[in-house]
Amino acid sequence: MDKYFVSMQGEIPKYITITKHIKRLIDINKIEDGEKLPSIRSLSEFLNVNNVTIVNAYKRLQNEGYAVQKMGSGTYAKKKDITKNFKKEYSEALKKISGKMVKEYVDFTGETPSNDFFPVQSFKDVLNEVLDRDGAEALIYQEALGYEGLRKSISEVFWNKKIKSDDILIVSGAQQGIDIVSKALINTNDNVIVEKPTYSGALSVFKWRRANIYEVPIGKDGIDVDKFEKILKKNNIKCFYTMSYFQNPTGMSYSIEKKQQILNLAEIYDFYIIEDDYLAELIYDHSIKYKSFKSLDKNDRVIYIKSFSKIFLPGIRIGYLIPPMKFKESIENSKINTDISTSSLMQRALDLYIKKGLWKDYMNNLNHIYKNRYLLMEDCIKSHLENKVDFISPGGGLNFYLRIKDSIYVDSIELFRKTKDRKVLITPGTLFYKSPSEGKKYFRISFSQTDEEAMKKGLSIINELLE
């Protein structure tokens, strides 16, 4: 109880002083996430203030997203990021093996293509050509929307001019796209729907905005629309975050019918769809057709986000965003507030790379290489992990999402620690859920960084550990 002691300051209302104090305790972990706050009576006695003062303080904590009230049970602290502890362990493990030592490890965690295929030489040529052509111009601030040449190339090459270059905003990667959209659209206590499971980087942003997050399970052709609509009926939803192709981590893609259904619901229930189109270049199963939410969007309901980093060169940090007209100005302002503009040299280099047709060649090449790896991994999982896991083949992308059979009593965090000791890295499912107590039967393995030999070695070790 002592930590709750706070001395009142003359002219500030007491409930504000108390609120601030408790917020600080939560921020610095003196009150842990989910910890029950003292009852109203006991805290008011302890601080020698009126009951109403504590009621107001707790109300304010709730309004600011620092507490939740559970009916008949009391008030509980709410922390920004509750999966932080394991996340830290996970990212530190990855950091340790990054760079030189990587060869000893079998790395199934990769989310981006392998370095081995990077077009270093052709990118270098393009950079030099840009500097010779544009000189100092390539090194000044770029206008906030981004380099006009690149926006035009995107409009022509990826959208067949159906999206105008002035309606495209260049961002520093998809993560920044999600962040600036959130800043422009989402306020404390706004409601957001995500797929369950979903990309942890997006979850994190929504948690930091102190949004209320609703999860809807994703299956073979997209989310469960019935559950989705039930939430829409009961709550005022601001937006729905989705990865339309090879969803991370499940690898599932939406059917066109489901996309249409969701677009209709967006119009009926007045919410927006944030479409993170992060891997659609890597389709191996040609029964999957490429049609984004954005391309089907008749009512300007979709905020489309595309990363070039995921599929091309992660280090260049470039992506783009197509906002609905309604939010165009606020999203653009949000970008300016966030970092003024994205590196102009990198934008110009990427533009020239696309214009020369090198992008297309590179993607074709990558698609070819990864299709082979994909088929190989599908075989390997079947032969090495038979009777130990269930999975659905995604038909594209860079990952498989595996479910450990119920007969095997191991959770994926345990499995992560065990495989790590054997120099094999996997991604536990728990990272992809709002609550870290979920996803324990799942893990994700990516074939982006593993050749045939590494793949076989790694899967045998996982097989052994699952025995």
Place this chain on the structure above:
Amino acid sequence: MDKYFVSMQGEIPKYITITKHIKRLIDINKIEDGEKLPSIRSLSEFLNVNNVTIVNAYKRLQNEGYAVQKMGSGTYAKKKDITKNFKKEYSEALKKISGKMVKEYVDFTGETPSNDFFPVQSFKDVLNEVLDRDGAEALIYQEALGYEGLRKSISEVFWNKKIKSDDILIVSGAQQGIDIVSKALINTNDNVIVEKPTYSGALSVFKWRRANIYEVPIGKDGIDVDKFEKILKKNNIKCFYTMSYFQNPTGMSYSIEKKQQILNLAEIYDFYIIEDDYLAELIYDHSIKYKSFKSLDKNDRVIYIKSFSKIFLPGIRIGYLIPPMKFKESIENSKINTDISTSSLMQRALDLYIKKGLWKDYMNNLNHIYKNRYLLMEDCIKSHLENKVDFISPGGGLNFYLRIKDSIYVDSIELFRKTKDRKVLITPGTLFYKSPSEGKKYFRISFSQTDEEAMKKGLSIINELLE
């Protein structure tokens, strides 16, 4: 009144439905900033709900920063960015003249060094050397803290190893630094103190965080400490944002005594100092000694932000940040949430540029060039605008901040429009205040983009228009 109509939804508390509706009206400008909301009685009658419902809705709007209550007068809408309209006009004017047409204009708005001095060739050489040396490594994700080589160079070259490389976080420019610090530290309704006037990009970020902003006038040797302490006594302040050298827009620098005083107050009143050290390389008056808040900070109270873009190549978008230990983890997480990491190639190129001593040479050269321009502009203002403006010479930086004498009846927005018609661009003072009704007697002129001829021409035109 009609716009306030909202139909209640079964299971959601009425006051929440009403709050969300009004928030949306404010966001889309159907309720303007500063507009008085209907009285509690009239709105409750109109919507046929209880008085208490409206009281709760208005309280919630206040808590979320969407409204302010003025005693005895009612509740007023509060918009994210109230100087938006003129800001738009200003930035569009600048956009129009950017690029090729710039030569016709005398541009006194520049905040970064002129393109003419950019070390394009040596930067290109360095980029190529990095790509030859590191290959694909230069194009993968960088670890969240930033490229270790660059952090080490910063520690050695700029901090004489007094700050460890692991305590440095690389960011994509100072604006991103301010944004991620705000995300980690400032919540809705937290109190922030800024200098008056101050950098509009910082004001914007704090407004978007829905912080309460207090302004303290800045004079010859820093802010007015008495007024500062009065605010500290009455309010729980989270942080103070300051530009310690050649403050933007006033050009004023802090005395060492004032810095000490403020650091002491930070310890007494428990707040943090966000130091934006954006131009300290350009000291011309050698009675001004370089000693940052950070270098004087004994109690880990300073969050130091340094941009390389402002002084070097704006297009490379690199800066760094030194957080206090207490916030190190949350600021690092905030960076990851914001854009994962900064372009690795640019970090490596800047590192090599510093290591080769090119940075130092470039700064010496720039200092020499700009000192001459500074002295020239000081003379020109004295000779061309005598009896029309008052000013204090900053002794460094890239700007003069001029006050139009009271005897001249023109405000600086008017002056901006008039000079623009004559192809001379200035920056009106109104952009640097919380309220756009202030700063009308001031304008900023920068000599970064203007050579001797342009400077004289531009100042004569301003002189004519002030007649």
